[in-house]
Amino acid sequence: MITVTRKFADRVADVAQLLEGDEIPDEALRRLTALAAELVPGGTAASVTIAMASGALTFAASDQRLERLHRLQFDGDGDAGPVVETLRHNEPRRVDDTAAECRWPAFCRAAAEAGFASCLVLPLRTDRRPAGAVALYGPEPNVFRGAVHDIALLVAAQGGTAVHNAAVYRTSRRMVESLQAGLESRAVIEQAKGILHAELGVSPAEAFHLLSRYSQNTNQRVRKISARLVQGQLAAADFRPPAPGESQLPGEGFAPVGARTSPE
Numbered sequence: 001m002i003t004v005t006r007k008f009a010d011r012v013a014d015v016a017q018l019l020e021g022d023e024i025p026d027e028a029l030r031r032l033t034a035l036a037a038e039l040v041p042g043g044t045a046a047s048v049t050i051a052m053a054s055g056a057l058t059f060a061a062s063d064q065r066l067e068r069l070h071r072l073q074f075d076g077d078g079d080a081g082p083v084v085e086t087l088r089h090n091e092p093r094r095v096d097d098t099a100a101e102c103r104w105p106a107f108c109r110a111a112a113e114a115g116f117a118s119c120l121v122l123p124l125r126t127d128r129r130p131a132g133a134v135a136l137y138g139p140e141p142n143v144f145r146g147a148v149h150d151i152a153l154l155v156a157a158q159g160g161t162a163v164h165n166a167a168v169y170r171t172s173r174r175m176v177e178s179l180q181a182g183l184e185s186r187a188v189i190e191q192a193k194g195i196l197h198a199e200l201g202v203s204p205a206e207a208f209h210l211l212s213r214y215s216q217n218t219n220q221r222v223r224k225i226s227a228r229l230v231q232g233q234l235a236a237a238d239f240r241p242p243a244p245g246e247s248q249l250p251g252e253g254f255a256p257v258g259a260r261t262s263p264e
Helices: 006-016 025-039 065-074 082-089 105-113 146-200 204-218 222-230
Strands: 045-051 057-061 093-095 118-125 130-138
Touching (some): 045 082, 057 065, 065 082, 082 093, 082 130, 130 146, 146 204
Antiparallel strands (some): 045 057, 045 130, 093 118, 118 130
């Protein structure tokens, strides 16, 4: 009989927060596999396979023996195994005895040789599709039945939440980084406009127009040009509007930075 204590319940709840805000996803996935192997009674090893949006797979395992089983399923000619089917059909797959199981003979033979008599694979569900699968392995037959199966389902559900949280965190972080880059770009452009306003006596709107025209004529981004002006690599005179009767525009006659042969 399995007794579920408050401490055990708290440990299972921790799974949902495991990947949130983690800076090293591979290490976090390895911790997820170690926690899964620890929490599910009878299981001694676990692996997690995450299906990326690009179609690629990210794999982590608590035991090196599982790496061969993973390659056998995904790199072999048969492309067969319980993890493959769980990802394909979004359904659990269970092997009660690798010595007697008729499905996936190559996988079961390799698992038995590695010392695993039973296996349970559960989908890590998110709000859209199975984000991946968690595979649990035990040294004895018929390990993942009854209450143990229910505990494994709970761990897998929390693992799916962890993967979802990690995806939300990464999306949010990219948005923040993009916003920060935009603010930094705006700040350097404002500095450049201030330099042109002070040295050429043009208005802020005219200063931005001069920056934009230089950008078009030299095929450089406005932010890069602004940064070069602020750093002293360009002079305000380079942006001076043409005098009456002059045909040359600011930036004309200046080759892009990459095409220059003389030092800046």
